[in-house]
Amino acid sequence: xxxxxxxxxxxxxxxxxxxxGEVGKIAKAGFNANQKYAFVKESDxxxxxxxxxxxxxxxxxxxxxxxxxxxxxxxxxxxxxxxVTVNVAYQFIDGETGEITPIQHRYGDxxxxxxxxxxxxxxxxxKYFLLKTFxxxxxxxxxxxxxxxxxxAAAAGAAKGPVRVNKGxxxxxxxxxxxxxxxxxxxxxxxxxxxxxxxxxVEEILPVIVKIIGFEPAEGQEIRDWLGTMxxxxxxxxxTALGGMATFADVMVDNEVETxxxxxxxxxxxxxxxx
Numbered sequence: 001x002x003x004x005x006x007x008x009x010x011x012x013x014x015x016x017x018x019x020x021g022e023v024g025k026i027a028k029a030g031f032n033a034n035q036k037y038a039f040v041k042e043s044d045x046x047x048x049x050x051x052x053x054x055x056x057x058x059x060x061x062x063x064x065x066x067x068x069x070x071x072x073x074x075x076x077x078x079x080x081x082x083x084v085t086v087n088v089a090y091q092f093i094d095g096e097t098g099e100i101t102p103i104q105h106r107y108g109d110x111x112x113x114x115x116x117x118x119x120x121x122x123x124x125x126x127k128y129f130l131l132k133t134f135x136x137x138x139x140x141x142x143x144x145x146x147x148x149x150x151x152x153a154a155a156a157g158a159a160k161g162p163v164r165v166n167k168g169x170x171x172x173x174x175x176x177x178x179x180x181x182x183x184x185x186x187x188x189x190x191x192x193x194x195x196x197x198x199x200x201x202v203e204e205i206l207p208v209i210v211k212i213i214g215f216e217p218a219e220g221q222e223i224r225d226w227l228g229t230m231x232x233x234x235x236x237x238x239x240t241a242l243g244g245m246a247t248f249a250d251v252m253v254d255n256e257v258e259t260x261x262x263x264x265x266x267x268x269x270x271x272x273x274x275x
Contacts (some may be wrong), residue, residue, distance in 0.1 A: 045136070087107050
């Protein structure tokens with residue numbers, strides 16, 4: 001009697017390729033009412049992939065290996081908008097053969113004024129890990145990945161300058177009045193825009209600000225303290241000018257211009273090189 005042999009189990013790579021072939025396109029069922037765009041929800045991606053992995057006895061292991069948290073700006077309600085970034089490690093484990101994939105890392109970012117920045121970052125990490133691992137299409141470019149939208153919204157809020165105070169008092173503000181001084185949100189936005197332009201030292205950013213507003217800090221005065229003594233209008237002018245410089249840089253990159261020797265925006269020299 002001929003001996004019967006058990007069929008050789010499929011490799012983990014084979015099974016993952018099957019999953020990629022069966023999932024198909026993920027619809028953009030989520031909608032951001034504030035920014036007016038549709039996006040793919042993490043739950044829809046997970047719901048599409050999870051049963052196909054379970055059917056093949058594949059477990060997705062994950063572990064958060066790094067987390068950072070920083071304040072972005074202060075809202076008009078005096079709430080801090082926090083940004084959380086997580087680095088999550090992922091690995092597929094085949095429950096049938098014990099085969100494993102190399103550990104892969106995926107970063108995720110989330111911002112919120114409450115306690116949801118962390119879960120937003122974790123969901124973003126998982127969603128894009130699954131989308132990119134299984135080459136899943138969403139039909140169009142993902143508008144949620146466009147950081148320019150969120151940065152523009154933050155800059156617009158900071159550039160408004162004076163904030164109406166509805167209750168309580170604070171230094172330099174009359175009850176029911178407006179603050180004439182630069183706000184913390186404006187100072188933070190100036191710092192962020194400077195970093196985005198690669199102006200990371202006082203020697204780099206100071207000449208730009210002086211050119212915009214026309215005067216220098218007092219001798220020995222820290223730049224952050226100096227910004228805090230400005231009027232909200234002056235801080236708003238700085239934000240607008242730095243934003244213009246960033247827009248100019250984006251246009252140059254989009255047009256594949258590799259180097260700009262001395263670009264100017266509204267007469268403000270930009271001491272940086274696009275590479």
